[in-house]
Amino acid sequence: MAERYAEKMNHIEKSIKLVKSKLKCEVKHNICDETSFSYDFDQGIHIISTPTKSNTDEFWNLLFLHELIHALHKEILPIKFSENPTNVPIGTNREVANYFNTVKDWFVLGNLLEYCHEETKFYIEKEVEEFLRKVTINMDVKDRLIVGMLSAEAKLILDKNYFINNEQEVLSVRNELLKIDPKLPSVENLTTSVNGLFDIFGYFKLSISTKEQDDWEVNQINELPKKESNIKNLFKKFS
Numbered sequence: 001m002a003e004r005y006a007e008k009m010n011h012i013e014k015s016i017k018l019v020k021s022k023l024k025c026e027v028k029h030n031i032c033d034e035t036s037f038s039y040d041f042d043q044g045i046h047i048i049s050t051p052t053k054s055n056t057d058e059f060w061n062l063l064f065l066h067e068l069i070h071a072l073h074k075e076i077l078p079i080k081f082s083e084n085p086t087n088v089p090i091g092t093n094r095e096v097a098n099y100f101n102t103v104k105d106w107f108v109l110g111n112l113l114e115y116c117h118e119e120t121k122f123y124i125e126k127e128v129e130e131f132l133r134k135v136t137i138n139m140d141v142k143d144r145l146i147v148g149m150l151s152a153e154a155k156l157i158l159d160k161n162y163f164i165n166n167e168q169e170v171l172s173v174r175n176e177l178l179k180i181d182p183k184l185p186s187v188e189n190l191t192t193s194v195n196g197l198f199d200i201f202g203y204f205k206l207s208i209s210t211k212e213q214d215d216w217e218v219n220q221i222n223e224l225p226k227k228e229s230n231i232k233n234l235f236k237k238f239s
């Protein structure tokens with residue numbers, strides 16, 4: 001009976017169950033406008049926020065699985081996969097986090113492909129379609145990182161070359177991510193990839209601090225642009 005029930009379970013739901021079974025810490029699920037993952041160090045619990053599950057969102061389970069994989073990475077990978085560097089120039093935390101989150105999501109993709117290859121492929125196909133409909137040239141760094149990652153995913157999973165005219169930075173983000181196998185989440189790969197992304201935009205430089213026990217140190221090498229993106233809500237699914 002139990003086996004028959006399991007057979008009927010959707011493949012993604014089975015993967016959600018599998019990843020949950022691997023987690024040692026409790027998962028708390030909050031309803032929120034945006035999807036995100038965080039870890040409560042005081043209580044030792046994973047906190048996953050998602051919008052309400054609706055029947056019209058066919059990818060809700062996959063996005064929940066994405067966040068669960070962040071939780072798994074928190075438990076099984078080195079601490080550098082769960083924390084962004086604290087040694088960053090004042091007021092740049094969010095900007096710096098965008099680069100780290102891009103690479104961390106690249107490694108989440110590695111597990112998504114392992115657990116749900118076909119479903120992830122279908123999701124990327126849909127995301128590329130959505131992107132093609134809505135993209136504009138007024139993108140900020142975060143948009144370019146996300147679009148570059150989507151472009152890398154399209155190449156890796158669909159074997160499709162997707163570029164935007166005159167968007168050299170998007171192309172460079174794509175190529176930088178494709179240098180690293182998303183199924184090999186090492187601190188070395190994470191550091192190399194973030195530094196590669198930093199180099200593309202030229203605002204930050206990452207180094208290993210000799211003062212604070214091999215902690216990361218981010219230095220700002222150029223002034224940040226003031227222009228804001230006008231497609232802020234386009235890629236809210238990514239986190």
Ligand SMILES: [Zn+2]
Pocket residue numbers: 066070104105108238239
């Ligand atoms: Zn993520």
